[in-house]
Amino acid sequence: MQHHDPQALAVGLLSVSRALVDGISAGVRARGFDDLRPAHGFAFARLAPDGASITQLAEHLDVTRQAAAQLVDELIVKGYVQRSRHPDDARARLITLTDRGWACTRAAEAATADAVRPWAAILGEQRLCALQDDLLRIAPHGPLRPTW
């Protein structure tokens, strides 16, 4: 193989990406969190470390603040996140994960590991490392957003 083919590369990338999302989603549901969609996972990724405001979350997800607020309302009802006063700004609310939210995050990590495992069997550890390294090198630095 001497030259790459942009079309084939794109198909491979999008196929694998879709398979990963499907696999994680299925794994999360299989672990008992069956009331969540992939988009919620991207919210969790932003909320996980220290929480975030509605505006920060909206920027991360690339949606309007109203859409982010609506998503947070839904996650509150389902018990995954909580809304509290922001320590530094009385206008803002700090959205953080509940215990259930953290449990779901751990489930998502386990599901991700499960989804990736077969790739290690196909490619071997060395090439999978190279794949990871190359992907991270060409990845943009910005936030991790839903694919569309």
Add this chain to the structure above:
Amino acid sequence: MQHHDPQALAVGLLSVSRALVDGISAGVRARGFDDLRPAHGFAFARLAPDGASITQLAEHLDVTRQAAAQLVDELIVKGYVQRSRHPDDARARLITLTDRGWACTRAAEAATADAVRPWAAILGEQRLCALQDDLLRIAPHGPLRPTW
């Protein structure tokens, strides 16, 4: 770089995938096709060779036949596809690309090449080939569907 990290791999894969979709979408719009969404591209991919029926398209996109029919209606109004009688089955309609649909397909291919080009500059031709090869090896064989 001894062990891979499933979390980092997933982030890299999804980030690059999203960047690719955004890049192709922007490139297609920049070439004058500004009334299309990424989902339409997945439809074009199925219709391009020899056309398809509504049912086949629906299976490819993983949506209901009604949704596929609605998408086709929209593409007909915009002039990208045409609906004709199916040669083998009087119940079915054969959906095929118009000249404009083919022009858009070529624009998408050019946009894909543009989006991939910087990666070759970062990784080099050899590692990009390896990346493509590895992705195609772990990709599922099924149809190329929108990521969610």
Add this chain to the structure above:
DNA sequence: TCTTATGTTCAAGCTACTTGCCTAATCTGT
């Protein structure tokens, strides 16, 4: 032929977004 399966369409409803406007709190310049 009669029954069932398949391809498509019509109609209605739902969900996750959007735009537009509003209030409350914070920041900035004088």
Add this chain to the structure above:
DNA sequence: ACAGATTAGGCAAGTAGCTTGAACATAAGA
């Protein structure tokens, strides 16, 4: 200190892109 601009969030209404449910036409099989 204070008036104006900016920023965080919420409320209401509208919309795009799907869904389910039902109907009808053609095809395939007993």
